[in-house]
Amino acid sequence: MEDGVRLKSSYYNFILDKKEAGYILYNSLSGVIISITEPEEIKRMEDIFSGSRILYNRQDEIIKLLYEKEILVEYDRDELEYLQFLYEQEVVKDQVLSLMLITTRQCNLRCVYCYEKHENLAMSLDVYKSLIIYIENSLKEHKYSGVNITLFGGEPFIEYNNVVYFLENTRRICNQYNVPFGAGATSNGVLITPGRFEKLYSLGVTYYQITIDGPDSTHNKYRKSADGNGSFNKIIENLKYMNSTDYDFEVTIRTNFNEEILKLAKKFYQFIAENFDNRFHVYYEGIKKLGGENDKDLEVLDKDEVSESSVDIAAYIKQLGIKNDVIDEMTMPFSRVCYATKHNNYLIDYDGSVLKCTLSLDDDLNKIGKIYKDGTMEIDDYKHSKWAGKKTQMPEECKQCKVLPLCYGGRCCNGRVHGISFECNSRKQEQELANLISII
Secondary structure, three states: OOOOOEEEEEOEEEEEEEEHOOEEEEEOOOEEEEEOOOOHHHHHHHHHHHOOOOEEEOHHHHHHHHHOOOOOEEEOOOHHHHHHHHHHHHHOOEEEEEEEEEEEOOOOEOOOOOOOOOOOOOOOHHHHHHHHHHHHHHHOOOOOOOEEEEEEEHHHHHHHHHHHHHHHHHHHHHHHHHOOOOEEEEEOOOOOHHHHHHHHHHHEEEEEEOOOHHHHOOHHEEEEEEEOOOOOOHHHHHHHHHOOOOOOOOEEEEEEEOHHHHHHHHHHHHHHHHHOOOOOOEEEOOOOOOOOOOOHHOOOOOHHHHHHHHHHHHHHHHHOOOOOOHHHHHHOOOOOOOHHHHOOOOOOOOOOOOOOOOOOOOOOOHEEEOOOOOOOOEOOHHHHHHOOOOOOOOOOOHHOOOOOHHHHHOOOOHHHOOOOOOOOOHHHHHHHHHHHHHHO
């Protein structure tokens, strides 16, 4: 950048005045968050943004920083056009094969808000072998630049032995063709015993999302074992073993909350801070009614209550020094883009059906293809386009919204596929984002 080039404040900036504490600058297009706290820097920043013309000057450290972090951009930049370009590059043209495997429809827990049917339907060894052939053939043809596996269910580790077989072979193939391999699991954590954790880590499983709904009193009420007993102590025992190792992994401890669980949030997160190191992060969402058999009896918070509570939880977590994955999901570019919209992201059901969404497992619109014994993956392109087709038109309200770089005009596309319009109050979304950023 040459000195004297005219700049402007990015349209996607959030400039939050913390009064005596300075400013927080956040840009939703770059995902950058900057704290300005020194008096001289605060004064210079205020002068820059209040001036009628901003010119690049490499000797001005504040202007240089703000330009590098895309808080300031070229005056003639069309930021919406640039956003569309980034979406194409990072989402549409992503060449990593992401497979989410429903290893079984069965689960060893009976969570009261669960929407799944708990059927004794497990992925056969033949389906795993078909997927291994598909991956090997695809890499041989240079179709993908990497492979990422997510284990899902039900509870994926009910099928531990077959999972290990699949991971061993998939990792071997990725090493053979010199492409990156990654694996993770969404699990309740009960079956990840120390020996299994050691084996899974050796096979490249370095990320887990494990749900714990508050301390034992609430967790054991909402996430009972199939035999009616609590699951809290066993999960904590397994997590403490993970914590005792020096391995490089990450665990997101997810909490689904309502008013009852929320009341014990401080006690619960204090427990997490005292027992686990920085490899353990937290994530939280309000309990939702997703079509489960207990929906009519569920006590849930409305959207406004969830939003307000999330900010309160974030503030407390910050005090404890725990990494908050909600911040990343809410602030990083394209982080709210639904995984089902991504072209190379497939959900493989127990019977080899190729799906897109975990919330509509048995819906015909969700079944876009099939994996066959010879490793052929047959995809109905028209059905797939309903999920992954790039929207050619975007509502004008979305184009004017400063949250657009995070969601790109929509989040869960399940409703859209089924003809349900997505309603969004952009001003409210911006305010909720600002509230969350303000506590960082």
